Amino acid sequence: MFDKNTLDSYKPTDNKMFSRIDDEGVPLDKNWKPDLSSELILQSYREMLFERTADYMAVSYQRQGRMFTYPPNLGQEAIHIATGMVIKDDDWFVPAFRELGAWLAKGVSLKEIFLYFKGNEDASRFVNAKRMLPVSVPIASQLVHAAGIGYAMNYLDEKAAVFAFVGDGGTSEGDFHEALNFASVWNAPVIFVVQNNQFAISVPLHMQTKSINLAIKGLAYNIPSILVDGNDIFAMHEVIDYARKQAIEGNGPMLIEARTFRMGAHTTSDDPSKYRSKEEEELWAAKDPLKRLKAYITNNKLADLSNEDALIAEYKQKIDKGFEAAEQHPAYKLDDVFTHMYQEMPAELKRQKNNLENFMKDGGVK
């Protein structure tokens, strides 16, 4: 059970990483018992497998020219599923963009995710996901939104946490530091999760910072901070669950560095072979979060996972259905460009819209 003592024994200044299982799925501490039931462990495994399958499918849709771009999550699933298991409907989720499993847990549909990467703002309505923010493209700029939401939760006396995600590159941005500082000063219930996947597109971590880890950046702001094995769902779940409880109990923000590896490309437009070695990829393949959890499940005989073909086929069908729904979404209308700029459309926008409509009436645009 992760508690204050555990937190204190993993000081970022010691550069010690919190893990529960090793690369072969064997507990590091013989006396440790998971805080998840066998059923939840199996469920988290299935969710990770689903995320990974959806990810492979998304890349293939993009390759088929049915989607413009896509940022694969491959290798980072444990962080997302652990978050998804902890986050509640009333909690806020402030994403960067590479958190697929957590999006699904929050109630975002596959259709919406695919529609976004096909290029339609309608996707970010998130019809069934409460308190879910859209993708934030300018790196780390979303973190200050999280601090503001946290202030509002305190002000409104709501018991809700704010989950704010960023990557390793984002920790170099000013907004990362401003957000930590504001959240700390305001005692805002924000859980900052840094997915340190070792590369900001092509730039490796050692070119990004001389800090010994990224969790250490929280200490200057007097924020409890910890370096966690992001490929170990048990460790991730314990820490995120602890962070949420702290936030809800009024103990303010926490910073979690989830150390992981982006096994895929930055996006479908990226070629990682240009900037990282096969050796490095192999080193991290051995730490694959799905493989590790599968080994734990097999070692402890929680289930027989030797043949997953039927399960994956079922997932693929579901994912295809989500993608088809995105493809069948109503066509982008001229009105959509103008309607949502303001609550009430100003005369100037009506005039500009009218100009375009007149042009199109003459057969200008097909």
Place this chain on the structure above:
Amino acid sequence: MKVMNMVQAINNAMDIMLTEDKSVVAYGEDVGVEGGVFRVTEGLQLKHGVNRVFDSPLAESAIAGTALGMAIAGLKPIIEMQFDGFVYPAMNQILSHISRFRNRTRGKFSVPAVIRIPYGGGINALEHHSESPEAYFGHTPGLKVVIPSTPYDAKGLLISAIQDPDPVIFMEPKRIYRAIKQEVPEEKYSIPIGKAKVLQEGEQLTIIAYGAMIREVQKAMVLAKQKDLSIELIDLRSIWPIDRDTIRESVRKTGRVLIVTEAAQSYGPAAELISIVNEEAFLSLEAPPTRLTGHDTVIPLPMGEKYYMISPERIMFEIEKLIRY
């Protein structure tokens, strides 16, 4: 009726809205205890509490970005950028997020925030304390930009801005913060955003200005009157949306237009206004639509400011050129 200057009128507007609506909060650098470096928020923390009117850490990007977070979570933040030249670190938040959140989420989230910015020169200040950055905001889709020129308008426009469901950049001409006093009702009233005001009707020439330039134009109009010239003066009040109707009507009548702005010339508000004149009143024009603006230079430090700031004499010089054309 109580006589107020613009500082008092803005303070009064914030006080009314803080009292009426518990979702309104106000913060920024020195906004709380000190009441702002211009004392615009003086007394508000004492009256409304430290959770509602407060000092934030010194970081403009986070001041703006946290306002977005608060706004989508149900609050109505009024934030202060201490000086015009300090808003630049917040530009990413304003341009990339605050202005776009409604559209990005197809209306699921909106940002009913007000960003107050004391702006403009003529106050003998250091660098970054005398700038006129309104064009950046007017050029940014999703924002509304308001600049009052009187205490009465400042109060009514600020109340509209706070009630507006979309983000409003509220620029305060600090040079005339305390220079103009007028009767201002103590009760709540609002002035619609997007409506210009004809301050003086005239026949021979239309002048369009806003903010602190209004007072300079009015001084020039005294000179013009001595020469029996009939000038119409429009106080634009909203930099975006622009009130095309008032401009059209006026320039079609007078046939001549002079735009006076303190902001630098190129791609500035005057250029936009002249385009509108051309679109709306081309066939009525008897002289080229003309602009008298700040130079495309950095606004000089106080000892050189006289070469930058627009004087009534300089406005009069342009008026006469246009009338003679």
